[in-house]
Amino acid sequence: MNTSMDTTTLVCLTGRSPTVRSGDIAIILTDNKTLTDVAKGVELTYSYMEDPVITDIENNETPVSGGVTVGIIGRFLTSVSGPELTVTCNIETIIITVKKECKEVFMEKMLCEVPDLNQIINVTKTIPELVGLNFTELSNTLDFETGVKLDGVKDFESLPDALPNNTNTKLRLFPDPDFERLPDIFYANTWLQILTLTIPVKTSSPAVDS
Secondary structure (H helix, E strand, C coil), X not given: CCEEECCCCEEECCCCCCXXXXXXXXXXXXXXXXXXXXXXXCCCEEEECCCCEEEEEECCEEECCCCCEEEEEEECHHHCCCCEEEEEEEECCEEEEEEEECCEECCCEEEEEXXXXXXXXXXXXXXXXXXXXXXXXXXXXXXXXXXXXXXXXCCCCCHHHHCCCCCCCECEEECCCEECCCCCCCCEECCCCEECCCCCEEECCCCCCC
């Protein structure tokens, strides 16, 4: 078991369990004595749950700056803490991975925001063969592969490998929407206390809902 510690915190990485089970946590000190001085209310029971399983991914279109929601469908998704959506791109000899934690996690579905992909795009600008390609051409030339980090479960770190028949496991890139300047004068309905703004869109993005 891997551990890290400071004066107030001990972080332990759990090992693999052959079965679903629960038990009490025991901390063995350097002199082989078990730590028994525990503050009142501290929960020492630990449970191994079923490994999460991913069966589908919804939506594969994103603007370069990310932020759109991708639905991850599966089972036992709440068994892990802090799952992350990753996007990996292999550019010649360079492998770049960006990630973002999924904030809404339910037993059979996670809602994850696509991370900002500008770090990857900036690298493509240094490759002569890729300079000048638009985002559609980049999506056709490079694979923007999605994955999900699920604690010690490695099976879904590459969704194209885990779900080979699913066409949504590789992202399609679109430019960010571009907005024009707002007018200097706004009109408000003071009686209803409503302020309505109409923001002119210079260039829309197919990956962003209105």
